[in-house]
Amino acid sequence: MxxxxxxxxxxxxxxxxxxxxxxxxxxxxxxxxxxxxxxxxxxxxxxxxxxxxxxxxxxxxxEPEGGAESPLRSRGFLGYGGAMLGVALALPHLGFIVSGGLATLLVMRVAEGVAWPAAMFWAVILVGAVTLLFGTALGVPFPPGPAERMLAPLGVLRLG
Structure with missing residues (x-):
C-alpha cells in the first residue's frame, strides 16, 4: 500500500x-x-x-476502505459519481444554484447517509457560500439558470 x-x-x-x-x-x-x-x-x-x-x-x-470489493458496489462511489455526472448534464440548463444544490443533496443522502434536514441545510450553506464567494465577492459570471436569473437583478451575481 x-x-x-x-x-x-x-x-x-x-x-x-x-x-x-x-x-x-x-x-x-x-x-x-x-x-x-x-x-x-x-x-x-x-x-x-x-x-x-x-x-x-x-x-x-x-487496505483501502472497502477492501478488494468493486467500487461500483459502493453507495459512496455511486453517489459522488452520479452527482458529478448530474452536474455536468444539468449545469448548462439549470445553472449552478439548482444543479449544485441537487448534487449536494444527492451526495449527502446517498453517499454519506445524512438525514434529509441536515442534507438540505448543508446544500443551502454550500451553494450559498459558493454563490456569495464567486458570484458576489469575485464577480465570476454564472451560467444562466432560473435561480441565477432571479438573483442577477439584485446584484448578487452576474450571468455569463
Missing part, C-alpha cells in the same frame, strides 16, 4: 507540474474584470500538490 500511494502521489506531482506550467500561461487576475481564467487552475494545482506531498510524507498503511 505504501508504494502504491507514493506512486500515485508522484504521478499527481508530475500532473501538477504540467498543469501548473499550462495554468501559469493564463492570467490569474485582471484589474478590470476580476478573476481570470487561470485563477482556479492555479489554486487547484497548489492544493493537489500539497495533498500529494502529504501522501509522500505519510502514505498510510493497510
Amino acid at each position: 505504501n508504494w502504491t500511494a507514493r506512486a500515485v502521489a508522484i504521478a499527481a506531482l508530475v500532473f501538477c507540474g504540467l498543469a501548473g506550467w499550462e495554468a501559469a500561461r493564463l492570467p490569474a487576475w485582471s484589474a478590470f474584470d476580476g478573476p481570470g481564467p487561470g485563477l482556479v487552475p492555479q489554486i487547484l494545482v497548489v492544493l493537489i500538490a500539497v495533498a500529494a506531498l502529504g501522501v509522500l510524507v505519510a502514505p498510510g498503511h493497510g
Whole structure:
C-alpha cells in the first residue's frame, strides 16, 4: 500500500507540474474584470500538490476502505459519481444554484447517509457560500439558470 500511494502521489506531482506550467500561461487576475481564467487552475494545482506531498510524507498503511470489493458496489462511489455526472448534464440548463444544490443533496443522502434536514441545510450553506464567494465577492459570471436569473437583478451575481 505504501508504494502504491507514493506512486500515485508522484504521478499527481508530475500532473501538477504540467498543469501548473499550462495554468501559469493564463492570467490569474485582471484589474478590470476580476478573476481570470487561470485563477482556479492555479489554486487547484497548489492544493493537489500539497495533498500529494502529504501522501509522500505519510502514505498510510493497510487496505483501502472497502477492501478488494468493486467500487461500483459502493453507495459512496455511486453517489459522488452520479452527482458529478448530474452536474455536468444539468449545469448548462439549470445553472449552478439548482444543479449544485441537487448534487449536494444527492451526495449527502446517498453517499454519506445524512438525514434529509441536515442534507438540505448543508446544500443551502454550500451553494450559498459558493454563490456569495464567486458570484458576489469575485464577480465570476454564472451560467444562466432560473435561480441565477432571479438573483442577477439584485446584484448578487452576474450571468455569463
